[in-house]
Amino acid sequence: MRAFHTPASxxxxxxxxxxxxxxxxxxxxxDRYAILLKAISDSHDVATPPDHGIDPILAAHDRDYIAFLRxxxxxxxxxxxxxxxILSGHFARPHMHxxxxxxxxxxxxxxxxxxxxxxxxxxxxxxxxxxVAVSAADxxxxxxxxxxxxxxxGHHAYGDSAGGxxxxxxSAIAATxxxxxxxxxxxxxxxxxxxxxxxxxxxxxxxxxNGTQGIFYERDDVLTVSIHADPSNYFPFYTGYSDxxxxxxxxxxxxxxxxxxxxxxxxxxxxxxxxxxxxxxxxPTALVLALGLDASEHDPIGALKVTTDGFSRAATxxxxxxxxxxxxxxxxxLCDALPRNLAAFLAAFDAAR
Numbered sequence: 001m002r003a004f005h006t007p008a009s010x011x012x013x014x015x016x017x018x019x020x021x022x023x024x025x026x027x028x029x030x031d032r033y034a035i036l037l038k039a040i041s042d043s044h045d046v047a048t049p050p051d052h053g054i055d056p057i058l059a060a061h062d063r064d065y066i067a068f069l070r071x072x073x074x075x076x077x078x079x080x081x082x083x084x085x086i087l088s089g090h091f092a093r094p095h096m097h098x099x100x101x102x103x104x105x106x107x108x109x110x111x112x113x114x115x116x117x118x119x120x121x122x123x124x125x126x127x128x129x130x131x132v133a134v135s136a137a138d139x140x141x142x143x144x145x146x147x148x149x150x151x152x153x154g155h156h157a158y159g160d161s162a163g164g165x166x167x168x169x170x171s172a173i174a175a176t177x178x179x180x181x182x183x184x185x186x187x188x189x190x191x192x193x194x195x196x197x198x199x200x201x202x203x204x205x206x207x208x209x210n211g212t213q214g215i216f217y218e219r220d221d222v223l224t225v226s227i228h229a230d231p232s233n234y235f236p237f238y239t240g241y242s243d244x245x246x247x248x249x250x251x252x253x254x255x256x257x258x259x260x261x262x263x264x265x266x267x268x269x270x271x272x273x274x275x276x277x278x279x280x281x282x283x284p285t286a287l288v289l290a291l292g293l294d295a296s297e298h299d300p301i302g303a304l305k306v307t308t309d310g311f312s313r314a315a316t317x318x319x320x321x322x323x324x325x326x327x328x329x330x331x332x333x334l335c336d337a338l339p340r341n342l343a344a345f346l347a348a349f350d351a352a353r
Contacts, residue, residue, distance in 0.1 A: 001350050003044040004135045005149040008128030009033040011121025012152055014085065018114040027301055027333045028115070028165040033151040036329065039339035040147065040346060049128075049135035056134045057127075059176035060169055060215055062160040064099075068110050069126065069167055072118040078103040085117035112156075112163025126152060126167040133170035133328055137177040140286060140326040145319075145353060147346060148174070153330040155209040155290050156236060164207065164236060171290040171328045172215045175199045175222050178286045178326065197221050198284040200323075202275055203228070204268075204314065205292020205330040206302045208240025208256065212290065218248040223255075223282045225275040227268070229295075229303035230258040253282075261303040265310035268295060272314050276321050287323040293332025293341045300333050311341045312348040319352035 010033050014026040040046060057066060076082040088107035099109055107118075129150040136148035148170065155171050156164030178199045201216075203209035203226040216222040231240035246254040255278050257271045279287065297305040306314075318325070327349070332338050 001044055001145050001147055001346060002136075002139045002143060003040050003046045003147040003149065004049050004132045004139070005033075005037055005046060006048050006128035006132050008121075008124045009149070009151040010125070011128075012119060012125035013121065014117050014119065018087075026115075028152060029334065031334060032332070032338075033149070035334070035339050036149050036151070036332075036342055039342045040149070043343070044147065044346065047135075049131040052131055052134045056173055056177050056180070057130050057168060059180065060159060060172040065110055065160040068106055069118070069162070070123050072103070072107075073120055073122065075103050085119045087111075087114055087117045110161050112161055115165050116162040116167060122167065129154070129170055130168045130173050133174040133326070134177050136326045136328065137174040137288075138181060140324045141178065141181050145325045145327070145349065147327045148329060150329045153292075154328070155203060155205060155212045155292075155330050156207070157211040158214045161211075163211075165331075166211060169211050169215060171201055171203065171209070171288050171330070172212050174326045174328050175201055175216075175288045178288065179221060182285055198223070198282060199286050199288065200225065200279045200282055200284040201288040201290060202272075202279060202318065203290035203292070203330070204272065204295065205290055206295040206299070206304055207231075207235055207292065207331060208258070209290055209330075210236045210239040213239060213244065213254055213256075216250065217246055217254060218250040220249045220253050223253050223279065223284065225255045225257070225278060227257045227259065227271040227275055229261055234261065234303055259304060262305055264297065264305040265307055265313065268304060268306050268310055269313055269317065272317050276317060279323075280321060284323065287318075287321065287325045289318060289325055289327045290330045291327050291345065292330040293338060293345070296332070296335070296337050296341055298335045298337040300335055308337065308341050308344045311345045315345045315348035316352045319349045
C-alpha cells in the first residue's frame with residue numbers, strides 16, 4: 001500500500017485547550033504525526049505529495065471560509081492581545097444571520113469551539129494535509145488502495161466551519177477528488193455530478209463525522225456512513241443520530257450507527273458489517289475510509305473498547321468489500337496503543353487485498 005504524509009503536519013502545534021472551563025493539554029498534538037509516521041515507515045512506501053493546488057479543497061469548502069483560514073494568522077494585528085494563537089469567545093448560532101467583516105466576529109463565525117486555534121503554522125499544516133488526502137485518492141484509483149497520514153484530522157470540519165480539532169475536511173476532499181478523477185465532477189465544483197458517479201465514505205472514528213455528513217447531506221452522489229459512540233452526551237452532541245438520513249436529493253444517502261458507550265469488538269464489527277452492506281447496495285466507484293483509531297480501549301478521549309485485534313478484523317472486512325479505497329487518518333490520540341493499532345489495521349488491510 002502506498003502511503004502519503006507531509007512534514008507540514010507538524011507546523012500546527014497547539015499545546016493547550018480550554019475544555020469545560022479548564023485549560024488542559026491539547027489532545028491533538030503535533031507528536032501524533034511523528035508517532036503515526038514511524039508506525040508506517042518500515043512497512044510502507046511513504047511519499048510526500050505534490051501540490052495539487054487549491055481547487056480540490058474548494059470542491060468541498062466555501063471560498064470565503066478558505067480565505068479566512070489562509071489569511072487568519074496574517075490578520076492577527078486586528079485583534080487585541082494575540083500571543084501564539086487566535087481563538088474566539090464568541091460563537092455564531094443558527095439564528096445569527098449576518099457574516100461580519102472584522103476578525104473578532106469572523107473567528108466565532110467560522111469556528112465551532114475552542115479546540116481549533118489558528119497559529120503561525122496552521123494554514124501550512126492543513127493545506128499540506130489536504131494535499132496528502134488528494135494524493136491518496138489518486139493512488140487509490142491507480143493502485144486499489146492508499147493511506148493518507150492527514151494531521152490535523154478533518155471530519156468535524158463543515159464546508160464553512162472548523163471544530164473538533166478539524167479545519168479542512170480531508171475525507172470530503174478525498175471523496176470529491178475521486179468524483180473528479182472519475183470525470184463526473186470538475187475540480188472546484190461543489191454541485192453533484194452526472195448520473196453514475198458514486199463515492200462512499202465509511203467513518204469509523206469514535207466521534208460522529210458531523211462535518212462530512214453536513215457537506216454531503218443533500219447529495220446522492222456520495223453515501224456517508226458513520227459508526228461512532230452515542231452522541232447524546234458525547235461530542236459532537238448535536239448530530240450523529242440514526243434518524244439523520246439526508247435531505248432533498250440526499251434523502252436515504254446518510255447512515256448513522258451510534259453505539260452504546262463501552263462496547264467493544266463485537267458491536268464495532270457488527271456495525272461495520274451493516275455499514276459495508278449498505279455501501280455494497282449503493283455500489284460506489286470508490287470508497288473513502290475515515291480511519292479514526294480513537295475507538296481503542298486505550299484511547300484517552302475515546303468511549304468504546306475496541307482492541308487491536310478488533311481493528312485488524314475491521315480492516316479485513318473493509319478490504320473484502322473490494323473497492324478502490326483511500327484511507328484517510330482521522331482521530332486516535334496519544335497512547336501506547338496508537339501506533340500498534342495503525343500498523344495492525346494497515347497490515348490486515350494489505351493481507352486481505
